[in-house]
Amino acid sequence: MPSIDAVIFDIGNVLIQWQPENFYDRTIGVARRKAFFAATDIHTHHLEIDRGASLPETVDMLVAKFPDWETELRMWNDNWNDLAAPDIPHSARLLYALKATGIPVFTLTNFGHDNFPLSQMVYPFLNEFDREYVSGRLKLIKPDPAIYAHVEEDCGIAPARLLFADDRPENIDAAAARGWQTHLFTTPQGWADRLVAEGLLTPEAAT
Known part of the structure:
Protein backbone atom coordinates (compact mmCIF):
# COMPACT_ATOMS: atom_id res chain seq x y z
CA MET A 1 0.00 0.00 0.00
CA TRP A 18 12.63 26.87 -18.15
CA GLN A 19 15.82 28.00 -19.83
CA PRO A 20 14.97 31.38 -21.38
CA GLU A 21 18.58 31.76 -22.45
CA ASN A 22 17.88 29.20 -25.17
CA PHE A 23 15.17 31.34 -26.76
CA TYR A 24 17.31 34.48 -26.72
CA ASP A 25 20.35 32.62 -28.05
CA ARG A 26 18.28 31.53 -31.04
CA THR A 27 16.64 34.91 -31.51
CA ILE A 28 19.33 37.52 -30.89
CA GLY A 29 22.53 35.46 -30.59
CA VAL A 30 24.60 34.38 -27.62
CA ALA A 31 26.71 37.52 -27.29
CA ARG A 32 23.77 39.93 -27.29
CA ARG A 33 21.81 37.66 -24.96
CA LYS A 34 24.66 37.70 -22.44
CA ALA A 35 24.84 41.47 -22.66
CA PHE A 36 21.06 41.77 -22.22
CA PHE A 37 20.95 39.53 -19.18
CA ALA A 38 23.92 41.30 -17.60
CA ALA A 39 22.58 44.80 -18.24
CA THR A 40 19.03 44.22 -17.01
CA ASP A 41 19.50 41.47 -14.38
CA ILE A 42 16.31 40.02 -15.82
CA HIS A 43 16.28 36.85 -13.72
CA THR A 44 16.25 38.87 -10.49
CA HIS A 45 13.33 40.93 -11.77
CA HIS A 46 11.53 37.74 -12.77
CA LEU A 47 11.58 36.66 -9.13
CA GLU A 48 9.29 39.61 -8.43
CA ILE A 49 6.87 38.24 -11.02
CA ASP A 50 6.98 34.89 -9.23
CA ARG A 51 6.22 36.77 -6.01
CA GLY A 52 3.08 38.32 -7.48
CA ALA A 53 4.10 41.27 -9.63
CA SER A 54 2.40 41.64 -13.01
CA LEU A 55 4.48 40.37 -15.91
CA PRO A 56 3.43 43.08 -18.42
CA GLU A 57 3.71 45.83 -15.81
CA THR A 58 7.16 44.62 -14.80
CA VAL A 59 8.25 44.62 -18.42
CA ASP A 60 6.92 48.19 -18.86
CA MET A 61 8.88 49.27 -15.79
CA LEU A 62 12.05 47.68 -17.10
CA VAL A 63 11.62 49.22 -20.54
CA ALA A 64 11.48 52.65 -18.90
CA LYS A 65 14.65 51.83 -16.97
CA PHE A 66 16.52 50.14 -19.84
CA PRO A 67 15.15 51.66 -23.07
CA ASP A 68 18.06 50.34 -25.13
CA TRP A 69 16.79 46.80 -24.43
CA GLU A 70 13.12 47.41 -25.18
CA THR A 71 12.86 44.80 -27.93
CA GLU A 72 14.43 42.09 -25.81
CA LEU A 73 12.42 43.03 -22.73
CA ARG A 74 9.14 42.97 -24.64
CA MET A 75 9.95 39.40 -25.70
CA TRP A 76 9.85 38.33 -22.03
CA ASN A 77 6.10 38.98 -22.11
CA ASP A 78 5.14 38.76 -25.77
CA ASN A 79 7.03 35.52 -26.39
CA TRP A 80 6.31 33.90 -23.05
CA ASN A 81 5.37 30.55 -24.53
CA ASP A 82 8.62 30.49 -26.49
CA LEU A 83 10.63 31.15 -23.32
CA ALA A 84 8.85 28.59 -21.12
CA ALA A 85 9.23 25.76 -23.60
Missing part, protein backbone atom coordinates in the same frame (compact mmCIF):
# COMPACT_ATOMS: atom_id res chain seq x y z
CA PRO A 2 1.57 3.33 -1.00
CA SER A 3 2.52 5.64 1.86
CA ILE A 4 1.82 8.71 -0.30
CA ASP A 5 -1.53 10.52 -0.31
CA ALA A 6 -0.65 13.20 -2.90
CA VAL A 7 2.09 13.82 -5.45
CA ILE A 8 3.27 17.39 -6.00
CA PHE A 9 5.00 18.55 -9.18
CA ASP A 10 7.12 21.59 -9.67
CA ILE A 11 6.67 22.86 -13.25
CA GLY A 12 9.81 24.63 -14.51
CA ASN A 13 12.40 22.06 -15.62
CA VAL A 14 10.12 19.27 -14.41
CA LEU A 15 7.10 19.49 -16.74
CA ILE A 16 8.22 22.25 -19.09
CA GLN A 17 11.71 23.53 -19.67
CA PRO A 86 9.20 23.03 -24.71
CA ASP A 87 7.35 20.51 -22.61
CA ILE A 88 9.00 17.43 -21.09
CA PRO A 89 6.81 14.67 -22.55
CA HIS A 90 7.77 11.82 -20.23
CA SER A 91 6.99 13.96 -17.18
CA ALA A 92 3.60 14.87 -18.64
CA ARG A 93 2.87 11.17 -19.19
CA LEU A 94 3.71 10.50 -15.55
CA LEU A 95 1.26 13.20 -14.50
CA TYR A 96 -1.51 11.63 -16.58
CA ALA A 97 -0.63 8.15 -15.33
CA LEU A 98 -0.87 9.26 -11.71
CA LYS A 99 -4.21 10.92 -12.41
CA ALA A 100 -5.47 7.68 -13.91
CA THR A 101 -4.76 5.86 -10.63
CA GLY A 102 -6.88 8.34 -8.70
CA ILE A 103 -4.11 9.73 -6.51
CA PRO A 104 -4.36 13.50 -6.03
CA VAL A 105 -1.79 15.43 -8.03
CA PHE A 106 -0.90 19.01 -7.13
CA THR A 107 1.52 21.61 -8.41
CA LEU A 108 3.69 23.81 -6.22
CA THR A 109 5.39 26.21 -8.58
CA ASN A 110 7.18 29.54 -8.67
CA PHE A 111 5.16 31.07 -11.49
CA GLY A 112 3.59 34.44 -12.17
CA HIS A 113 -0.16 34.82 -11.75
CA ASP A 114 -0.77 36.19 -15.23
CA ASN A 115 1.69 34.07 -17.21
CA PHE A 116 0.66 30.74 -15.68
CA PRO A 117 -2.65 30.79 -17.62
CA LEU A 118 -0.68 31.50 -20.81
CA SER A 119 1.26 28.28 -20.31
CA GLN A 120 -1.94 26.39 -19.45
CA MET A 121 -3.38 27.40 -22.81
CA VAL A 122 -0.45 25.77 -24.61
CA TYR A 123 0.11 22.73 -22.38
CA PRO A 124 -3.17 20.96 -21.50
CA PHE A 125 -1.53 18.85 -18.80
CA LEU A 126 -1.04 22.02 -16.73
CA ASN A 127 -4.83 22.05 -16.29
CA GLU A 128 -4.90 18.56 -14.77
CA PHE A 129 -3.84 19.35 -11.21
CA ASP A 130 -6.27 18.72 -8.38
CA ARG A 131 -4.81 21.71 -6.56
CA GLU A 132 -2.70 24.56 -7.90
CA TYR A 133 -0.26 26.30 -5.58
CA VAL A 134 1.10 29.11 -7.74
CA SER A 135 3.52 31.50 -6.08
CA GLY A 136 2.30 34.57 -7.95
CA ARG A 137 -1.22 34.00 -6.67
CA LEU A 138 -0.11 33.25 -3.13
CA LYS A 139 2.54 35.99 -3.03
CA LEU A 140 4.83 33.42 -1.48
CA ILE A 141 7.81 31.86 -3.19
CA LYS A 142 9.79 28.67 -2.70
CA PRO A 143 11.84 28.01 -0.63
CA ASP A 144 10.05 30.22 1.92
CA PRO A 145 8.71 27.79 4.56
CA ALA A 146 5.41 29.71 4.53
CA ILE A 147 4.48 28.40 1.09
CA TYR A 148 4.92 24.80 2.22
CA ALA A 149 2.90 25.52 5.34
CA HIS A 150 0.13 26.91 3.14
CA VAL A 151 0.05 23.70 1.10
CA GLU A 152 -0.20 21.59 4.24
CA GLU A 153 -3.00 23.70 5.70
CA ASP A 154 -4.94 23.88 2.45
CA CYS A 155 -4.82 20.21 1.48
CA GLY A 156 -5.00 18.78 4.99
CA ILE A 157 -2.54 15.99 4.23
CA ALA A 158 0.19 15.11 6.68
CA PRO A 159 3.60 16.28 5.45
CA ALA A 160 5.05 12.77 5.57
CA ARG A 161 2.40 11.62 3.09
CA LEU A 162 3.25 14.24 0.46
CA LEU A 163 5.78 13.41 -2.28
CA PHE A 164 7.26 16.50 -3.95
CA ALA A 165 9.46 16.65 -7.06
CA ASP A 166 11.46 19.81 -7.79
CA ASP A 167 14.65 20.49 -9.73
CA ARG A 168 16.16 22.92 -7.22
CA PRO A 169 17.94 21.51 -4.15
CA GLU A 170 17.00 24.46 -1.95
CA ASN A 171 13.30 23.89 -2.65
CA ILE A 172 13.64 20.19 -1.90
CA ASP A 173 15.55 20.90 1.30
CA ALA A 174 12.87 23.29 2.54
CA ALA A 175 10.15 20.70 1.94
CA ALA A 176 12.18 17.93 3.57
CA ALA A 177 12.71 20.14 6.62
CA ARG A 178 8.94 20.12 7.10
CA GLY A 179 8.78 16.35 6.84
CA TRP A 180 7.71 16.00 3.22
CA GLN A 181 8.95 13.12 1.12
CA THR A 182 10.96 14.58 -1.73
CA HIS A 183 12.59 13.82 -5.04
CA LEU A 184 15.29 16.01 -6.59
CA PHE A 185 14.31 15.97 -10.25
CA THR A 186 17.15 15.53 -12.71
CA THR A 187 15.56 13.34 -15.42
CA PRO A 188 12.03 12.12 -16.13
CA GLN A 189 13.27 8.53 -15.91
CA GLY A 190 14.60 9.10 -12.42
CA TRP A 191 11.22 10.50 -11.37
CA ALA A 192 9.47 7.56 -13.02
CA ASP A 193 11.68 5.13 -11.12
CA ARG A 194 10.84 6.86 -7.85
CA LEU A 195 7.10 6.67 -8.51
CA VAL A 196 7.42 2.97 -9.25
CA ALA A 197 9.50 2.41 -6.12
CA GLU A 198 6.81 4.12 -4.05
CA GLY A 199 4.17 1.77 -5.49
CA LEU A 200 2.32 4.64 -7.14
CA LEU A 201 2.80 3.44 -10.73
CA THR A 202 3.60 0.15 -12.40
CA PRO A 203 6.72 0.04 -14.56
CA GLU A 204 4.48 -0.11 -17.63
CA ALA A 205 2.47 2.94 -16.59
CA ALA A 206 5.65 4.91 -15.87
CA THR A 207 7.09 4.70 -19.40
Whole structure:
Protein backbone atom coordinates (compact mmCIF):
# COMPACT_ATOMS: atom_id res chain seq x y z
CA MET A 1 0.00 0.00 0.00
CA PRO A 2 1.57 3.33 -1.00
CA SER A 3 2.52 5.64 1.86
CA ILE A 4 1.82 8.71 -0.30
CA ASP A 5 -1.53 10.52 -0.31
CA ALA A 6 -0.65 13.20 -2.90
CA VAL A 7 2.09 13.82 -5.45
CA ILE A 8 3.27 17.39 -6.00
CA PHE A 9 5.00 18.55 -9.18
CA ASP A 10 7.12 21.59 -9.67
CA ILE A 11 6.67 22.86 -13.25
CA GLY A 12 9.81 24.63 -14.51
CA ASN A 13 12.40 22.06 -15.62
CA VAL A 14 10.12 19.27 -14.41
CA LEU A 15 7.10 19.49 -16.74
CA ILE A 16 8.22 22.25 -19.09
CA GLN A 17 11.71 23.53 -19.67
CA TRP A 18 12.63 26.87 -18.15
CA GLN A 19 15.82 28.00 -19.83
CA PRO A 20 14.97 31.38 -21.38
CA GLU A 21 18.58 31.76 -22.45
CA ASN A 22 17.88 29.20 -25.17
CA PHE A 23 15.17 31.34 -26.76
CA TYR A 24 17.31 34.48 -26.72
CA ASP A 25 20.35 32.62 -28.05
CA ARG A 26 18.28 31.53 -31.04
CA THR A 27 16.64 34.91 -31.51
CA ILE A 28 19.33 37.52 -30.89
CA GLY A 29 22.53 35.46 -30.59
CA VAL A 30 24.60 34.38 -27.62
CA ALA A 31 26.71 37.52 -27.29
CA ARG A 32 23.77 39.93 -27.29
CA ARG A 33 21.81 37.66 -24.96
CA LYS A 34 24.66 37.70 -22.44
CA ALA A 35 24.84 41.47 -22.66
CA PHE A 36 21.06 41.77 -22.22
CA PHE A 37 20.95 39.53 -19.18
CA ALA A 38 23.92 41.30 -17.60
CA ALA A 39 22.58 44.80 -18.24
CA THR A 40 19.03 44.22 -17.01
CA ASP A 41 19.50 41.47 -14.38
CA ILE A 42 16.31 40.02 -15.82
CA HIS A 43 16.28 36.85 -13.72
CA THR A 44 16.25 38.87 -10.49
CA HIS A 45 13.33 40.93 -11.77
CA HIS A 46 11.53 37.74 -12.77
CA LEU A 47 11.58 36.66 -9.13
CA GLU A 48 9.29 39.61 -8.43
CA ILE A 49 6.87 38.24 -11.02
CA ASP A 50 6.98 34.89 -9.23
CA ARG A 51 6.22 36.77 -6.01
CA GLY A 52 3.08 38.32 -7.48
CA ALA A 53 4.10 41.27 -9.63
CA SER A 54 2.40 41.64 -13.01
CA LEU A 55 4.48 40.37 -15.91
CA PRO A 56 3.43 43.08 -18.42
CA GLU A 57 3.71 45.83 -15.81
CA THR A 58 7.16 44.62 -14.80
CA VAL A 59 8.25 44.62 -18.42
CA ASP A 60 6.92 48.19 -18.86
CA MET A 61 8.88 49.27 -15.79
CA LEU A 62 12.05 47.68 -17.10
CA VAL A 63 11.62 49.22 -20.54
CA ALA A 64 11.48 52.65 -18.90
CA LYS A 65 14.65 51.83 -16.97
CA PHE A 66 16.52 50.14 -19.84
CA PRO A 67 15.15 51.66 -23.07
CA ASP A 68 18.06 50.34 -25.13
CA TRP A 69 16.79 46.80 -24.43
CA GLU A 70 13.12 47.41 -25.18
CA THR A 71 12.86 44.80 -27.93
CA GLU A 72 14.43 42.09 -25.81
CA LEU A 73 12.42 43.03 -22.73
CA ARG A 74 9.14 42.97 -24.64
CA MET A 75 9.95 39.40 -25.70
CA TRP A 76 9.85 38.33 -22.03
CA ASN A 77 6.10 38.98 -22.11
CA ASP A 78 5.14 38.76 -25.77
CA ASN A 79 7.03 35.52 -26.39
CA TRP A 80 6.31 33.90 -23.05
CA ASN A 81 5.37 30.55 -24.53
CA ASP A 82 8.62 30.49 -26.49
CA LEU A 83 10.63 31.15 -23.32
CA ALA A 84 8.85 28.59 -21.12
CA ALA A 85 9.23 25.76 -23.60
CA PRO A 86 9.20 23.03 -24.71
CA ASP A 87 7.35 20.51 -22.61
CA ILE A 88 9.00 17.43 -21.09
CA PRO A 89 6.81 14.67 -22.55
CA HIS A 90 7.77 11.82 -20.23
CA SER A 91 6.99 13.96 -17.18
CA ALA A 92 3.60 14.87 -18.64
CA ARG A 93 2.87 11.17 -19.19
CA LEU A 94 3.71 10.50 -15.55
CA LEU A 95 1.26 13.20 -14.50
CA TYR A 96 -1.51 11.63 -16.58
CA ALA A 97 -0.63 8.15 -15.33
CA LEU A 98 -0.87 9.26 -11.71
CA LYS A 99 -4.21 10.92 -12.41
CA ALA A 100 -5.47 7.68 -13.91
CA THR A 101 -4.76 5.86 -10.63
CA GLY A 102 -6.88 8.34 -8.70
CA ILE A 103 -4.11 9.73 -6.51
CA PRO A 104 -4.36 13.50 -6.03
CA VAL A 105 -1.79 15.43 -8.03
CA PHE A 106 -0.90 19.01 -7.13
CA THR A 107 1.52 21.61 -8.41
CA LEU A 108 3.69 23.81 -6.22
CA THR A 109 5.39 26.21 -8.58
CA ASN A 110 7.18 29.54 -8.67
CA PHE A 111 5.16 31.07 -11.49
CA GLY A 112 3.59 34.44 -12.17
CA HIS A 113 -0.16 34.82 -11.75
CA ASP A 114 -0.77 36.19 -15.23
CA ASN A 115 1.69 34.07 -17.21
CA PHE A 116 0.66 30.74 -15.68
CA PRO A 117 -2.65 30.79 -17.62
CA LEU A 118 -0.68 31.50 -20.81
CA SER A 119 1.26 28.28 -20.31
CA GLN A 120 -1.94 26.39 -19.45
CA MET A 121 -3.38 27.40 -22.81
CA VAL A 122 -0.45 25.77 -24.61
CA TYR A 123 0.11 22.73 -22.38
CA PRO A 124 -3.17 20.96 -21.50
CA PHE A 125 -1.53 18.85 -18.80
CA LEU A 126 -1.04 22.02 -16.73
CA ASN A 127 -4.83 22.05 -16.29
CA GLU A 128 -4.90 18.56 -14.77
CA PHE A 129 -3.84 19.35 -11.21
CA ASP A 130 -6.27 18.72 -8.38
CA ARG A 131 -4.81 21.71 -6.56
CA GLU A 132 -2.70 24.56 -7.90
CA TYR A 133 -0.26 26.30 -5.58
CA VAL A 134 1.10 29.11 -7.74
CA SER A 135 3.52 31.50 -6.08
CA GLY A 136 2.30 34.57 -7.95
CA ARG A 137 -1.22 34.00 -6.67
CA LEU A 138 -0.11 33.25 -3.13
CA LYS A 139 2.54 35.99 -3.03
CA LEU A 140 4.83 33.42 -1.48
CA ILE A 141 7.81 31.86 -3.19
CA LYS A 142 9.79 28.67 -2.70
CA PRO A 143 11.84 28.01 -0.63
CA ASP A 144 10.05 30.22 1.92
CA PRO A 145 8.71 27.79 4.56
CA ALA A 146 5.41 29.71 4.53
CA ILE A 147 4.48 28.40 1.09
CA TYR A 148 4.92 24.80 2.22
CA ALA A 149 2.90 25.52 5.34
CA HIS A 150 0.13 26.91 3.14
CA VAL A 151 0.05 23.70 1.10
CA GLU A 152 -0.20 21.59 4.24
CA GLU A 153 -3.00 23.70 5.70
CA ASP A 154 -4.94 23.88 2.45
CA CYS A 155 -4.82 20.21 1.48
CA GLY A 156 -5.00 18.78 4.99
CA ILE A 157 -2.54 15.99 4.23
CA ALA A 158 0.19 15.11 6.68
CA PRO A 159 3.60 16.28 5.45
CA ALA A 160 5.05 12.77 5.57
CA ARG A 161 2.40 11.62 3.09
CA LEU A 162 3.25 14.24 0.46
CA LEU A 163 5.78 13.41 -2.28
CA PHE A 164 7.26 16.50 -3.95
CA ALA A 165 9.46 16.65 -7.06
CA ASP A 166 11.46 19.81 -7.79
CA ASP A 167 14.65 20.49 -9.73
CA ARG A 168 16.16 22.92 -7.22
CA PRO A 169 17.94 21.51 -4.15
CA GLU A 170 17.00 24.46 -1.95
CA ASN A 171 13.30 23.89 -2.65
CA ILE A 172 13.64 20.19 -1.90
CA ASP A 173 15.55 20.90 1.30
CA ALA A 174 12.87 23.29 2.54
CA ALA A 175 10.15 20.70 1.94
CA ALA A 176 12.18 17.93 3.57
CA ALA A 177 12.71 20.14 6.62
CA ARG A 178 8.94 20.12 7.10
CA GLY A 179 8.78 16.35 6.84
CA TRP A 180 7.71 16.00 3.22
CA GLN A 181 8.95 13.12 1.12
CA THR A 182 10.96 14.58 -1.73
CA HIS A 183 12.59 13.82 -5.04
CA LEU A 184 15.29 16.01 -6.59
CA PHE A 185 14.31 15.97 -10.25
CA THR A 186 17.15 15.53 -12.71
CA THR A 187 15.56 13.34 -15.42
CA PRO A 188 12.03 12.12 -16.13
CA GLN A 189 13.27 8.53 -15.91
CA GLY A 190 14.60 9.10 -12.42
CA TRP A 191 11.22 10.50 -11.37
CA ALA A 192 9.47 7.56 -13.02
CA ASP A 193 11.68 5.13 -11.12
CA ARG A 194 10.84 6.86 -7.85
CA LEU A 195 7.10 6.67 -8.51
CA VAL A 196 7.42 2.97 -9.25
CA ALA A 197 9.50 2.41 -6.12
CA GLU A 198 6.81 4.12 -4.05
CA GLY A 199 4.17 1.77 -5.49
CA LEU A 200 2.32 4.64 -7.14
CA LEU A 201 2.80 3.44 -10.73
CA THR A 202 3.60 0.15 -12.40
CA PRO A 203 6.72 0.04 -14.56
CA GLU A 204 4.48 -0.11 -17.63
CA ALA A 205 2.47 2.94 -16.59
CA ALA A 206 5.65 4.91 -15.87
CA THR A 207 7.09 4.70 -19.40
